[in-house]
Amino acid sequence: MNISLNGYGEQMATFEAEAGVTPGMPVKMTGNGKVGAGTALDAFCGVAVSVRGGFAAVQLSGYVTVPYSGTAPTVGYQKLNCAADGKVQTESTGRSLLVTDVDTAAQTCGIIL
Structure with a gap:
């Protein structure tokens, strides 16, 4: 970025x-x-x-970078919640947060809480 x-x-x-x-x-x-x-x-x-x-x-x-599991989130508002492994995951029941950037190689995404 x-x-x-x-x-x-x-x-x-x-x-x-x-x-x-x-x-x-x-x-x-x-x-x-x-x-x-x-x-x-x-x-x-x-x-x-x-x-x-x-x-x-x-x-x-504020802005924070977090690791994700499963399908990579896309930029824009996404519903995120906890994954079982100390990461976040996209899910229809999650908290709607702004995803600003996604690094698929590192499996991290930037979000604004």
Whole structure:
């Protein structure tokens, strides 16, 4: 991509992190102030940017690059949700998000949360 959307509208919050949460994965709310890894077809609230000491900084809005599973999303508004492997997937029941770029070689896509 010839432009950069990094930093666009970024907002983060810190949550307690369940075991298995790693940077770069979509996460869902699992309890009061707690996030965990999503399972297949779960709606995600954001993307874990860093995880340390049992806490995760979660990006809740703005541009982020995430790995995807299955069919590559296309640019434009797509419905995305969690895949079983810590990635996102396109699905008719997902959250409608703007996909700005897709890298099929790296199996990542840029989205605006």
